[in-house]
Amino acid sequence: KSENKKVFLHFYAEWCASCKIMKEKTFRDPGVIATLNKDYVAVKVDVDRNAKISEMFKIKLLPDTWFIAENNKIIGHRPGYIEPEQLKALLKMFKE
Numbered sequence: 001k002s003e004n005k006k007v008f009l010h011f012y013a014e015w016c017a018s019c020k021i022m023k024e025k026t027f028r029d030p031g032v033i034a035t036l037n038k039d040y041v042a043v044k045v046d047v048d049r050n051a052k053i054s055e056m057f058k059i060k061l062l063p064d065t066w067f068i069a070e071n072n073k074i075i076g077h078r079p080g081y082i083e084p085e086q087l088k089a090l091l092k093m094f095k096e
Contacts, residue, residue, distance in 0.1 A: 006075070006094060007068040008040040011054060013047050016062040018081040029084035035091045067094040 012019035026032055036042045047054040047062065057066060060079075067076035067090070076094050 003041060004070055005039060005041050006070060007066075008036055008042045008091070009045065009057075009066040009068060010043070011045045011047055011057065011059050011062060011064040011066075013062055019063045022063050022081055026082055026084045026087055029088070031088050032084055032091070035088060035095075039091065039095050065090075 012023070045053055047059055057064070063081060064079045065077070065082060065087075066074060069075045076090065078090060082090070
């Protein structure tokens, strides 16, 4: 809130194969990194270590990504693996 940025909330688990691919491919893309750093407060949540937060968002499928506005309202949600180009498009769409 103090940075006046939206929140990018990403739920994952160490045992999740799609999460590992997303970590290695999507989150290493220079465009994804730049946009997240510039326009969002990015938070990764390990579902095994943060069960209460995972329950609060009713996480069923991993990975699971949420977009939250500056006023704490949920503005988007995308379960499953996201390719770098798809994530860049989502980040741009939710920024506006």
